[in-house]
Amino acid sequence: MYRMPRNVSLSGLTTVFLLLLGAGMHGVSLEAQKRVTRPFVSPAQDPVVALWEPESVRSILLLYTGKTLSKAKADELEGELKKSPDKIESRLLLIGYYSVNARTPNDHTRLREHVLWMIGNHPEHPATAEPSLRDLPDDRDGNAQILALWNKNVELHRDDVAVMKDAEKFFFSKDPVEADQLIHQISAKEPDNRQWAIELAQLYHMFGIPGENIDDPAERSVEAYKRVLELTKGATARESLAGEMAQDAFKVGDFAAAAALAKIHLQSQDRAASQRANTILGRIALRSGDIPTAKQYLLDSAGPAAAKDISVSGPTLILAKELLDHGERDVVLEYLTQCVTLWPRGQDALQIWIGDIKRGSKPNFGNLGF
Secondary structure, eight states, rough: OOOOOTTOOOHHHHHHHHHTTTTOOOTTTTTHHHHHHHHHHOOOOOOOHHHHHHHHHHHHHHHHHHHTHHHHHHHHHHHHHHOOOHHHHHHHHHHHHHHOOSSHHHHHHHOOOOOOOOHHHOHHHHHHSSGTTTTTTTTTTHHHHHHHHHHHHHOOOOOOOOHHHHHHHHHTOOOOOHHHHHHHHHHHTTOTTTTTHHHHHHHHHHHTTOOOOOOOOHHEEEEEOOOOHHOOOOOOHHHHHHHHHHHHHTTTTOOOHHHHHHHHTTOOOOOOOHHHHHHHHHHHHHTOOHHHHHHHHHHHHTTTTHHHHHHHHOOOOOOHHHHHHHHOOHHHHHHHHHHHHHOOOGGGHHHHHHHHHHOOOOOOOGGGGG
C-alpha cells in the first residue's frame, strides 16, 4: 500500500489533491493561488481556503496529515478532545494517526472510539465515507458497531441526502442490495444528477444485479442496462448509455456483455453510435478469431450512419490498427479511403497514412489509434 512520504508538507498535499480533483487555477488571481498552497488553516480563518478546499478534500487532507503526526502531538489532541469533544478536525487527524500508528490495544480502542463518534454524531460529514472510517483493521466488534450505526443512520435520516450518500458509499461493497436501494432513493431526490445512473451501472457490473440470478452475461448486461436507463433522465445521456456500458464491459474483457450492449447502441440516435458500436463489435470479433467479420465491422464503422460523427470527431482508428497488426492491409486502405470523404479536415493525415501502408510501413495514428 502506498504511504505518503513523511517529508511531504500539508501545503503540498493541498495542491496535489486540488489537481487530482480537477480544481483548475485558470482565471484565479495570483494572490488566491498563493493562499491555496500555503500551510493548512481553518476555512473560518481564510475564506479563500474554504473556497478551494471543499469539506471532502479537507477530510482527505486531514486523514493523510494525521498519519505523519508525532505521538506527542497525538496525545496533545487527545487532551484537547477531552475538553472540547466536538472538534471534528482533531478527530480526523487522530483517525489518520491511529490508522497507521496504532501499536497497543489502547491505540486501537481510541481509533474505534473516534470513528464511531464521527459516524454516530456526524453521518453527514464526507469523512465518514472515507475508507479509514469504513473498516477497522482486525476489529470485528468495532466493524459490527460501524454497521449497526449505518443501519441506524439510514433509518433515521432518510430525508438527509448527505447522510444517504455517505451510507451508499459504505454499503456499496458490503451490501449491494442496500446500496441498490440507496442509489434509487438518492436519485429520486436528485433526478438530474447522472452520477447515480453511473453508480448503479458500476454496482451491477461489480456485484451483479441484486436478487437476480442470470447466468447468461449478455442477458444480464441487458437487464442491467434497462435498470440503469430508468435512472438516466437526459435525452443525450440515454442515447449514449448503452455505448458507455459496452465500452466499460469491453475494457474488462466481458465481451458477451459488450457485444449485447453495442448492438443496442447501434439502434440509438447517438451521433457516435455507428462508429463506436461497430468498433467494439469488430474488436470482439477479432479477439474470437473471426477476421472476416472484424473487417466488415471496420467498414461499417465508416459507413453513412457514421458520417456526421467522423466529420466532427474524426475516425476511431483502434480497430484499423489492430487489423493492420494482423496483416489486413487491404481492408484498412479501403476504410481510410472511405474516411477521406467523411473527414475533410483530416485528408492530409489520411493520405499520409494511406501512403505509409502502401509502402509497407505502419502509420502513426497518434491518439486516434487508442
